[in-house]
Amino acid sequence: MALSKGPLEPLCRAVNIPKVTPVLQGSSCIAAIDFGTSSLSVAYTTPTDGQVKLVPLHSTYERVPNAILIFKDKENQQCGEVTGIGYKAQSIYSTKKETQNYIYFERIKTLLERDTEIDRTTQVSSFTGGSYYLIEVIAFILTHLKEKLLTDHLKRNYKSSDFDWVITVPAIWKARARRMMREAAYMAGLTSDAPGITRFTPVGSPLPRPEEVNPEKLSLALEPEVAAIAAQHQSEVSGTPPERYMVVDIGGGTVDITVHDKSNGRISVVLLPMGNTWGGTTVNEALSMILEEVVKDKGFQSFLASDPTRAKATLNKFFYGEFEEQKKTFGDKPKGTNEMVLTLPLAFESFYGTKLRELKKMDMHYDPGDGSLEINYCQLEEKVFKSTVDKIIECVRKAFHDLKSDGIDTVYLVGGFGGCRFISQRIKEAIAEHHGMLYDNIVCPVQPGLAVVTGAVMWRKDPNIIQSRVADATYGTSASIAFNPSIHDEHYKRVNEEGVQRCGNVFEVFVLKGEEIKNEIYKASFIPSYQRWTQQHIPIYCTTDDGVQYIVDKEGKLTVHKIGELILDLPNPDNIPRKERKYEIFMDFSGTEIQARAQYSITGEEVKTVCDFLSKQD
Incomplete structure (x- = not known):
């Protein structure tokens, strides 16, 4: 019998049943955090006036770089107090002559986007030396953002537990990265009135799963979904509102594309949901690679080694500060201007010296007198922007292709890089080429970089505005079912302790890739494998392949990917026979996170259930 790769029907499917009530109810006291690759922002609303407001995180700036500076306690080096985030963190760190008492991070979200094997013990290195658990660094940032809202802005008129919190995540993120944000939020005390994290766990020491306090007070919102809600609210679209629209959310680290019917x-x-990791950051990286080639120093390793605590921050300030601002306006060149002018950092100039004169071979002009670097727009387009823009357009074209003959009324461009005029022009040209005609319905809202965080608040006011989603993969678990020789492969036949023939390693499917998920949940029934078991670990698997019927092939290799497990407590003090201890699990894939609960079949009594998507998987 052929295994798993053909267009085969599942051997076993969970029962689909209607959901009685929506998981989330509307709220009027909401705080949302956009934890971006390049930047951070916070928005909120209260019952006082119901308006969505932005929190100024630095002076009048509502969007600041994703950076944090922490002062280490002299007596206990694992304890820390946040000195500042964003521009404040960057400014203080850049002026400190001695940094041994500080911990400094920038742009840590890139680890979540590019590391598919993250878990609770994933580490990140500080600019000032030393390694820390990534989840705790995220928790420190969330704790400080919470305090900026509650203490600095709202003057303690509200408690953290008064709010329903929202953290935005890319739609293309999988369960593990989403779970890390949720657990970091628990550590930060968002859903409770706890002060939040104040110390780091030494790397190598156990890092327990945080206690889930008021989990219903925290939601994860998908960035392109909520950005579309904000864009529609802000933008005036000529004629009737679009019935079908595409959202292209181009942030610093990811490109997220979804298509909605309204x-x-x-x-x-x-x-x-489709996309890739070719966000705006890859444009910055392209410029970096050009300069690395000029000075013949891959990754600027020699420069970084010359000043381990400051050199990296110097490079980031140039590539993700000065160039970042000019990058966003590329395509809006003033009349008579044909080049972008940047000022190289003094430390960078001093270190590489005459090597920088090689820039003229790249058709770039470097002036050692004032440290200026001129790059003409043709060079920028071809050598810096092109590869990223091509990857973004590739995703847009695929979305149009997958929709076949169905039209798109409007395309919304959002995200920090979505407002770049050059990007919108190239996307317009690509769509026109696909259609064979001019396409003008591309809308970029005012402040596209803030559309995600403001849209997150709007979504949480009415979370059931999203009435259906599409499964991004096939999800299921492993099952042992009665063996049927007419449909089951002999290789998987087993005999249990009662002498009954079973078919093992069956992939019991909850939901198939591409299926529409509405207001429904999936029920599967189980019996403890052995009488003595009082705890059951139920693995959750996923695959993007069609026709997978068994979780392993005949060589014992997994045909699916384990993304986590359900841990169920099944105490049996009265020694009830195994067959009478049947229980049911209920899986919900309709929201932005996978939810699960369990109960005994006979009594209906709830079974304590933990969804663990962040421990190391086998």
């Missing part, structure tokens, strides 16, 4: 004020997601 009818009677409700939204249905009609296309699998």
Whole structure:
């Protein structure tokens, strides 16, 4: 019998049953955090006036770099007090002559986007030396953002537990990265009135799963979904509102594309979320690679080694500070201007010296007198922007192709890099080429970089505005079912302790890739494998392949990917026979996170259930 790769039907499927009530109810006291690759922002609303407001995180700036500076306690080096985030953190760190008492991080979200094997013990290195658990660094940032809202802005008129909190995540993120943000939020005390994290766990020491306090007070919102809600609210679209629209969310680290239908004020997601890690950051990296080639120093390793605590911050300030601001306006060149002018950092100039004169071979002009670097727009387009823009357009074209003949009324461009005029022009040209005609319905809202955080608050006011989504993969678990020789492979036949023939390693499917998920949950029934068991670990698997029927092939290799497990407590003090201890698990894939609960079949009594998507998987 052929295994798993053909267009085969599942051997076993969970039962699909209607969900009685929506998981999330509307709220009027909401705080949202956009934890971006390049930047951070916070928005909120209270019952006082119901308006969505932005929190100034630095002077009048509502969007600041994703950077944090922590002062280490002299007596206990694992304890820390946040000195500042964003521009304040960057400014203080750049002026410190001695940094041994500080811990400094920038742009840590890139680890979540590019490391598919993250878990609770994933580490990140500080600019000032030393390694720390990534989840705790995120928790420190969230704790400080919470205090900026509650203490600095709202003057302690509200408690953390008064708010329903929202953290935004890319739609293309999988369960593990999403779970890390949730657990970091628990550590930060968002859903409780606890002060939040104040000390780091020494790397190598156990890092327990944080206690889930008021989990219903925290939601994860998908960035392109909520950005679309904000864009529609802000933008004036000529004619009738779009019935089908595409959202292209181009942030610093990721490109997220979704397509929605809107009818009677409700939204249905009609296309699998798609995207890649070719966000705006890859443009910065392209410029970096050019300069690395000029000075013949891959990754600027020699420069970094010359001043381990400051050199990296110097490079980041140039590539993700000065160049970042000019990058966003590329395509809006003033009349008579044909080049971008940047000022190289003094330390960078001093270190590489005459090597920088090689820039003229790249058709770039370097002036050692004032440290200026001139790059003409043609060079920028071809050598710096092109590869990233091509990857973004590749995703947009695929979305249009997958929709086949169905049209798109409007394309919304959002995100920090979505407002770049050059990007919108190239996307317009690509869509026109696909259609064979001019396409003008591309809308970029005012302040596209803040569309995600403001849209997150709007979404949480009415979370059920999204009435259906599309499964991004096939999800299921392993099952042992009665062996049927007409449909089951002999290789998987087993005999249990009662002498009954079973078929093992069956992939019991909850939901298939591409299926529409509405207001429904999936029920599967189980019996403890052995009488003595009082705890059951149920693995959760996923695959993007079609026709997978068994979780392993005949060589014992997994045909699916384990993303986590459910841990169920099944005490049996009265020694009830195994067959009478049947229980049911209920899986919910309709929201932005996988949810699960369990109960005994006979009594209906709830079984304590933990969804663990962040421990190391086998």
